[in-house]
Amino acid sequence: MDTHTGRRRTDTDAADRPADPAFERRLLAQVERLIAERGSVLAAQGRSLADLGDVEEFAERMVAALPTRHPYDESLGPFYDTAGLVTWLGVSRQAVADRVRRGTLLACRTADGHLLYPSLQFGRDGQVRPGVFEAVGEFTRRGVDGWAVALWLTTASEAFEGHSAVDFLVLHRSSAAAVQRVVEVATADAQSWVA
Known part of the structure; x- marks a missing residue:
């Protein structure tokens, strides 16, 4: 471990x-x-x-900001596990679970039942990136699987000028127009996926 x-x-x-x-x-x-x-x-x-605070605890929090490795790292980027995310963000497991339930945090469940959180959704401050935050909510509220949402966020699309949604947001520095575009496409796709 x-x-x-x-x-x-x-x-x-x-x-x-x-x-x-x-x-x-x-x-x-x-x-x-x-x-x-x-x-x-x-x-x-x-x-x-x-x-x-305590040196050991402070060092643990710093190291928790480093994502862990996972087989899907190639396509979806590195992931945080629950323990690492809780430590990095300085919140409880219940707070993380609540954010996942409300659709404000993207979680992907592994075959053995563990939750992983793609690092692509976070800015440096630990907040979910604007645009990603709203897109995750659009899909989650409709019951779309976390892996499907992660793939949607990282797959290049003509809707985003040939970029993925995340890259489009980064390229446009999460401008209001870029966030609006991602939310519009996420809303339309989420509705069509569950229709």
Whole structure:
């Protein structure tokens, strides 16, 4: 069991990709730089990094922001598992389940019953991206399976100038017009899928 994500490891996880020490060094250096910058901001406010809480807990929350690997990573991107998402967002499992039930968070159920959350739906701040948020709701309220929604979000379409819905939103910086276009297409597709 991976203690950071709560995800069960398989024998092939480690073999999926060889370690890249140069990448890891760059990543750690970048994290160290950003923490130092945040420490300076806190110091200017009369606070310190120690005010952020327990070091172990803080490190766990930082690592939880890293998605886990899944066989569908190639086509749908990396996923968070429930434990990792709860830690990253700093919310309860019940809050995550409620968001899934209300259609404000995309979840995909695996064959063994676990929920995975495609990372493509999140912005840097952990909020579901504008446009994606509304599209997920359109499909979820009509009972469309999470995997089908994830595929809809990532499949290129003429409706989005040959891009996927997610890429279209990113390309247009989630402008009001881009969000409106994605919602319109999602609404029409969701209605036709369940008609």
